[in-house]
Amino acid sequence: MTFTLTSNDITDGGVLPDAQVQAKGDTSPHLAWSGAPEGTKSFAITCYDPDAPTGSGFWHWTVANIPADVSEIPTGGPVPAGAVEGRTDYGAPGFGGAAPPPGHGPHRYIFTVFAVDVEQLDVTPDNSGAVFGFNLFFHTLAKATITATYENKG
Template sequence: MTFTLTSDDFSDNDTLPDAQVQAKGNTSPHLRWSGAPEGTKSFAITCYDPDAPTGSGFWHWTVANIPADVTEIPAGGPVPAGAVEGRTDYGEPGFGGAAPPPGHGPHRYIFTVFAVDAEQLEVTPEDSGAKYGFNLHFHTLAKATITAIYENKG
């Protein structure tokens, strides 16, 4: 079976809806996944913009320790009990919507769900996307992505 990620809010490579833009809605999107591999003990989600003019991209959302029986997150959340949302590059935990600099061109917002081989990763709401990524590097069984595009034409 193939591990897949879909959303009721957008399809792969579609324009990111206004609801997921920081100045227009700042709401996390609906996400649904299926086909997790055997041995999955939890899930994690990230949203990353590799096109941000920072030299290291921009973390918009990190979530870990989603129970293995959960396969969907509604738009706007909340994340399931037991899950932990990390600090975005905005400085706070939770979802932070798209906000590319005006005129910088299109940015990709890559939403990824990870099938994880551990029930709990050692992460907190204060931890950065880099720390979530480091932990996921060593515990990922499979991952699935969906990408949305947004451009602030100013």
């Protein structure tokens, strides 16, 4: 079985809806996944913009320690009990919507769900996307993505 990610709100290859844009809705999208590999003990979610003019991209959402019996996050959350939302590059935990600089061109927003081989990653709400990513590097069994774009034409 293939590990897959789907959404009622965002489409792979599509344009990010206004609800997921910071100035227009700032709402986390619905995400659902299936086909997790054997040995999955938890899940994690990230949303990352590799096109941000920072030299290191921009983390819009990090969530870890989602229990293995959960396979869906509703639009706007909440994340399940026990899950940890990390600090985005906006400076606070939780989802932060798209906000590329005006006229910078289209940015990619990569939503990824990770099947993780431990129940708990050693992360806190104060940790950055880089810390979440470092921990995920050592514990990812599989991942599935949806990539949408958004452009602020100013």
